[in-house]
Amino acid sequence: EAGVTQSPTHLIKTRGQQATLRCSPISGHTSVYWYQQALGLGLQFLLWYDEGEERNRGNFPPRFSGRQFPNYSSELNVNALELEDSALYLCASRAQQGKNTEAFFGQGTRLTVV
């Protein structure tokens, strides 16, 4: 069974540009979570999508946004990029129903803003 896949693995953007990151969840998982992992700060919760709807967002500005598609894949968009947005962006998926409700992470997208 394929795990959570994220693309691209690396992304380099210039300050002020927009970045789009993609995530495909494990088959059968309806929930997708996005986390930002900046150096020394652990994993900071960004967004949670389930069944196509945004369910919750973390303490990030509105220029961080996203969506979830009917096939449960998800996109994270970061507008007006700033240097401090440079980080590893991790996507996790989870089955909302059933006994095994652990979250499984992808390998991440390394975003570098120059």
Place this chain on the structure above:
Amino acid sequence: GENVEQHPSTLSVQEGDSAVIKCTYSDSASNYFPWYKQELGKGPQLIIDIRSNVGEKKDQRIAVTLNKTAKHFSLHITETQPEDSAVYFCAASSQTGGSYIPTFGRGTSLIVHP
């Protein structure tokens, strides 16, 4: 919201020694506590979890203990091996009501010297 503190930030041990990582949480409603291992260049991987209805769980060389009264939980790794070297994250979450947003600690970098 939930706040998770994790200590130590760095842990260096000799191969064969035991390693202990400790976390505290603030929200008494949290009832699910996963631990993740993140190797260089990879996403976090779930290694063990514990729910609030048990005090201890073991899986081969890994064990986790939970003290709900004191709001702390710990990861114990026995007979450490060089391949245990990685960053370990604890997390806490409530899984009631269909909502699940794990809050992570800042991570512990475990170095196992051969």
